[in-house]
Amino acid sequence: MLRARAAAAAALAAAAAAPARHRSPLARPLSTSLRVRDPAQAQPRPAPHPPAHHADQPLQTQAQVNDQIARDADVLLQLYARPNIVFSHGSGAVLFDTQGRRYLDFTAGIAVNALGHADPGVAAVVADQASKLVHLSNLYHHEHAGPLARMIVDGVRAAESACVERGAAERLGAAKVFFCNSGTEANEAAIKFARKFAQYTSGGASKFNILSFENAFHGRTMGALSATPTRKYQEPFVPLLPGFAKARLNDISSLDTLITEDTCAVIVEPLQGEGGIHEAKPEFLAAVRARCDAVGALLIFDEIQCGVGRTGTMFAFEHAGVVPDVVSLAKPLASGLPIGAVIVSERVAACIKPGDHGTTFGGSPFATRVGAHTWRTISSPEFLAAVQRAGVHLRARMLELKDASPLIVDVRGRGLIQGIAFRENVDPQMFVRLARERGVLLVSAGCNTIRLIPPLIVSLEQIDRAAEVFEEVLGIMEGVIGSGKDL
Numbered sequence: 001m002l003r004a005r006a007a008a009a010a011a012l013a014a015a016a017a018a019p020a021r022h023r024s025p026l027a028r029p030l031s032t033s034l035r036v037r038d039p040a041q042a043q044p045r046p047a048p049h050p051p052a053h054h055a056d057q058p059l060q061t062q063a064q065v066n067d068q069i070a071r072d073a074d075v076l077l078q079l080y081a082r083p084n085i086v087f088s089h090g091s092g093a094v095l096f097d098t099q100g101r102r103y104l105d106f107t108a109g110i111a112v113n114a115l116g117h118a119d120p121g122v123a124a125v126v127a128d129q130a131s132k133l134v135h136l137s138n139l140y141h142h143e144h145a146g147p148l149a150r151m152i153v154d155g156v157r158a159a160e161s162a163c164v165e166r167g168a169a170e171r172l173g174a175a176k177v178f179f180c181n182s183g184t185e186a187n188e189a190a191i192k193f194a195r196k197f198a199q200y201t202s203g204g205a206s207k208f209n210i211l212s213f214e215n216a217f218h219g220r221t222m223g224a225l226s227a228t229p230t231r232k233y234q235e236p237f238v239p240l241l242p243g244f245a246k247a248r249l250n251d252i253s254s255l256d257t258l259i260t261e262d263t264c265a266v267i268v269e270p271l272q273g274e275g276g277i278h279e280a281k282p283e284f285l286a287a288v289r290a291r292c293d294a295v296g297a298l299l300i301f302d303e304i305q306c307g308v309g310r311t312g313t314m315f316a317f318e319h320a321g322v323v324p325d326v327v328s329l330a331k332p333l334a335s336g337l338p339i340g341a342v343i344v345s346e347r348v349a350a351c352i353k354p355g356d357h358g359t360t361f362g363g364s365p366f367a368t369r370v371g372a373h374t375w376r377t378i379s380s381p382e383f384l385a386a387v388q389r390a391g392v393h394l395r396a397r398m399l400e401l402k403d404a405s406p407l408i409v410d411v412r413g414r415g416l417i418q419g420i421a422f423r424e425n426v427d428p429q430m431f432v433r434l435a436r437e438r439g440v441l442l443v444s445a446g447c448n449t450i451r452l453i454p455p456l457i458v459s460l461e462q463i464d465r466a467a468e469v470f471e472e473v474l475g476i477m478e479g480v481i482g483s484g485k486d487l
């Protein structure tokens with residue numbers, strides 16, 4: 001790892017006619033002779049691997065790419081800030097753009113492409129099912145939703161058993177699954193089922209409150225957004241739904257006051273993704289569980305980002321040993337096809353009746369067949385063991401970077417969802433840009449954190465390559481800070 005750091009140091013030292021690169025504490029500005037160029041103007045290294053492109057597709061120039069993006073902007077609602085790159089194809093953990101450059105993808109479509117890009121198994125199942133039956137609606141039965149639901153139920157019961165062995169009580173009984181099309185829809189359904197359960201069990205009109213946690217992200221539709229207590233997401237869309245309150249993650253002392261007889265559910269990500277990679281402590285989740293039981297509220301785990309193998313187990317709650325009543329899943333479940341799923345305990349399922357909820361697209365033969373392939377692949381012990389190995393390696397490499405760089409204050413996460421948290425005055429977007437210019441794609445999380453969520457098939461060598469790039473980027477950023485410029 002020190003090779004890339006040494007290279008960056010040598011380049012800086014040569015440019016500044018000074019000895020080795022100085023990793024000075026940020027409070028101590030470097031002398032002007034050590035100043036480095038603003039990385040905005042720094043020349044990125046060429047792509048780390050030979051370019052690759054589809055032979056039938058001519059490479060584009062940057063001007064052509066810019067033109068295409070400008071034309072698209074005439075007709076696409078501008079909701080996203082995106083770099084001027086157009087991607088054409090991928091393979092495993094690697095993506096290629098239309099200019100022939102290749103990138104290591106440490107975003108995986110925001111924790112979606114668990115099996116990587118263009119997985120041959122997924123491609124075969126997609127092609128086969130597309131030639132048979134894509135969509136049917138829920139007017140009729142088909143062959144594929146049941147088997148996927150069975151796998152998920154078996155998986156969640158196995159996770160529950162592991163928790164029960166560690167002292168948790170059984171909750172799920174004959175659990176059942178509802179399929180929808182996205183994460184936010186899964187949480188929307190979970191919220192509706194929780195309110196229905198409260199009406200059904202308590203009969204009272206006042207038991208409708210839902211508690212969520214600071215930095216949580218549960219989605220963008222009105223119910224899920226009401227449970228996402230971050231100002232930038234909520235403020236443009238007020239008034240939100242009534243009955244939502246927030247607490248601080250891992251603050252056990254607030255639970256007695258905030259979870260009351262009028263609470264119908266508490267929704268929590270066992271490991272927060274979007275909000276900055278914050279893990280709920282096992283003792284906190286156990287306290288939430290106990291308080292939910294005391295007042296008759298449901299405990300909903302949102303495992304849309306952290307579930308389906310990402311932490312090294314099929315369900316993230318296995319690490320805490322606390323069993324929920326409801327779990328929502330989505331992102332990786334069908335290898336990139338839109339899908340969401342809500343698993344409800346037997347008690348909750350008993351109060352849901354035909355007509356209570358529904359969806360046109362949810363649970364299609366196409367999505368659920370690909371989902372079954374995905375689940376079968378990820379849940380194999382060998383696959384999960386490889387995720388665990390890769391997660392340990394990724395974390396170790398990031399901790400090395402933290403030890404070596406004054407810009408990093410924390411490395412958080414589990415398995416293949418890790419966060420690098422920076423000092424307050426460091427802009428993570430600069431890190432994202434500099435890494436992208438050197439061939440690694442990243443996404444931020446929360447206000448000062450970079451999220452590392454590669455495909456679950458990422459290799460140890462690819463992790464090493466990413467670590468080298470991060471080291472070089474840190475070297476550049478430290479140089480800029482040393483020069484007294486803001487990052």
Ligand SMILES: Cc1ncc(COP(=O)(O)O)c(C=O)c1O
Binds near residue numbers: 187
């Ligand atoms: C934990 C969690 N819940 C819900 C969602 C919303 O999922 P979707 O974007 O598929 O609606 C996300 C998306 O990032 C998420 O990370």
